[in-house]
Amino acid sequence: MVEPTRGILRRYLLATAAGGLFLFVCMATVLPARRTNSRQARGDKPLIYTADDRPSAADDQPSAVADRPPVADRPFVAADWADVVADGILINFTRARDGNGSFPVAVQRRNDDDRRSSIESKLHGDPGSNPASEKSSEVKRRRVTKLRDTYYVNEATREYDCAADTRRRLPDCVIIGFRKCGTMALLRMLGQHPGIAVRDWSPVEVNFFNRHYDRGVGWYRESMPCSSSDQITIEKSPRYVIDVATPERMSAVNRRMKLIVVLREPVARTVSDYLEHNDRSVAFESLTYDADVGRVRLTAGVNESVYHAHVARWLRHFPRRQFLFVDGDALVRQPATQLRRVEEFLGVTQGEAQRRLVYNKEKGFFCFKVNEAVKVKVKDGDRSIDQECLGGKKGRKHPDVAPEVTHSLRRMFAPHNEIMFEMIGRRFDWNR
Numbered sequence: 001m002v003e004p005t006r007g008i009l010r011r012y013l014l015a016t017a018a019g020g021l022f023l024f025v026c027m028a029t030v031l032p033a034r035r036t037n038s039r040q041a042r043g044d045k046p047l048i049y050t051a052d053d054r055p056s057a058a059d060d061q062p063s064a065v066a067d068r069p070p071v072a073d074r075p076f077v078a079a080d081w082a083d084v085v086a087d088g089i090l091i092n093f094t095r096a097r098d099g100n101g102s103f104p105v106a107v108q109r110r111n112d113d114d115r116r117s118s119i120e121s122k123l124h125g126d127p128g129s130n131p132a133s134e135k136s137s138e139v140k141r142r143r144v145t146k147l148r149d150t151y152y153v154n155e156a157t158r159e160y161d162c163a164a165d166t167r168r169r170l171p172d173c174v175i176i177g178f179r180k181c182g183t184m185a186l187l188r189m190l191g192q193h194p195g196i197a198v199r200d201w202s203p204v205e206v207n208f209f210n211r212h213y214d215r216g217v218g219w220y221r222e223s224m225p226c227s228s229s230d231q232i233t234i235e236k237s238p239r240y241v242i243d244v245a246t247p248e249r250m251s252a253v254n255r256r257m258k259l260i261v262v263l264r265e266p267v268a269r270t271v272s273d274y275l276e277h278n279d280r281s282v283a284f285e286s287l288t289y290d291a292d293v294g295r296v297r298l299t300a301g302v303n304e305s306v307y308h309a310h311v312a313r314w315l316r317h318f319p320r321r322q323f324l325f326v327d328g329d330a331l332v333r334q335p336a337t338q339l340r341r342v343e344e345f346l347g348v349t350q351g352e353a354q355r356r357l358v359y360n361k362e363k364g365f366f367c368f369k370v371n372e373a374v375k376v377k378v379k380d381g382d383r384s385i386d387q388e389c390l391g392g393k394k395g396r397k398h399p400d401v402a403p404e405v406t407h408s409l410r411r412m413f414a415p416h417n418e419i420m421f422e423m424i425g426r427r428f429d430w431n432r
């Protein structure tokens with residue numbers, strides 16, 4: 001009884017070991033081949049580099065245009081959304097981007113109530129609402145999904161070749177901060193200048209040095225817009241200014257980088273930050289002010305508005321002449337004056353960035369004239385839209401803040417502002 005059982009067991013073990021070995025050999029040969037083939041089939045490098053999959057020096061070079069399908073064979077990627085106010089109605093229109101730039105492709109009415117369903121339909125796909133076919137809606141769905149995921153960025157850019165004589169280059173200038181001070185408005189305005197290529201499609205902020213540094217400089221370059229050799233490339237990631245590791249990293253990539261810092265009256269920045277980053281279940285006053293002891297609470301939002309503390313770190317890595325400090329409050333009222341200063345700093349022709357600016361009474365801010373007016377349906381028929389404003393999160397109405405809290409915050413910021421003015425050799429009108 002024992003001998004036959006042993007024999008069966010031995011044969012069973014031998015068969016299992018042989019099967020395992022066979023499977024191992026198959027996996028070891030077939031899987032890598034499949035991975036290589038799928039990449040080769042796409043004719044492309046990986047879309048997103050992980051830490052183990054960094055581009056080699058050769059990969060870091062601009063990609064060859066010849067082995068990619070022509071632009072016309074590839075789908076549009078909805079690259080941005082913008083809001084326009086017309087007859088008091090917020091209208092949302094989508095822009096597409098191709099190798100030659102971006103242009104409006106679809107228009108829809110939108111208000112805050114149907115925003116959620118609009119986003120949902122983009123996420124889950126709703127070909128019926130988009131005349132530009134299922135293919136386009138699939139692309140849009142993918143892109144919107146990526147918006148929810150911080151590992152987004154480059155699918156949109158990598159699907160397009162740069163036009164002839166242009167390629168993606170590392171930025172010459174970065175708008176490093178501060179959040180809620182007008183960084184988006186400035187980027188969009190500079191994008192109107194023919195001598196400047198801006199990274200302005202959603203999600204606008206690349207956050208390379210603070211969040212995606214391990215993806216390598218090749219990835220960063222691929223995140224940039226196509227530019228010609230006589231254009232300056234600019235990106236804006238306003239979290240950079242408060243990130244401790246970024247100045248040294250950026251200086252290692254380009255120690256001649258020009259740095260733009262937009263500043264705004266610090267209490268207004270703190271309120272704007274509160275509107276953006278809080279669910280408002282706690283009032284601004286309780287969050288920032290301890291009424292029992294009569295003291296300002298040093299929340300993250302308050303600390304971010306103590307500008308000099310952050311700028312000082314940068315001055316250890318870059319010379320003062322490489323910085324330009326832009327008055328964000330003046331950018332709202334008289335953008336042309338601020339834009340001329342920026343153009344001079346960048347060494348591009350002056351007066352171009354303001355060309356399409358037009359004041360929009362309904363929005364209460366400057367907006368951009370579009371090349372071709374877009375027809376949209378509103379309550380009383382068709383309406384032609386010829387302006388593009390920044391989205392609804394830019395230029396929000398601020399709540400009335402209790403005067404004693406505003407006063408305490410101003411008093412707390414005042415000496416810090418003085419340090420800042422001395423540091424940058426320029427004063428701002430913040431003591432109104």
Ligand SMILES: Nc1ncnc2c1ncn2[C@@H]1O[C@H](COP(=O)(O)OS(=O)(=O)O)[C@@H](OP(=O)(O)O)[C@H]1O
Nearest residue numbers: 179180181182183184185272365366390394395396
């Ligand atoms: N033309 C124009 N249109 C709309 N908004 C404008 C414009 N120019 C400057 N601003 C001001 O920009 C503020 C938002 O700043 P940011 O773009 O830096 O915000 S963010 O950090 O990128 O979220 C935003 O702040 P809030 O007013 O608090 O919403 C605006 O005051």
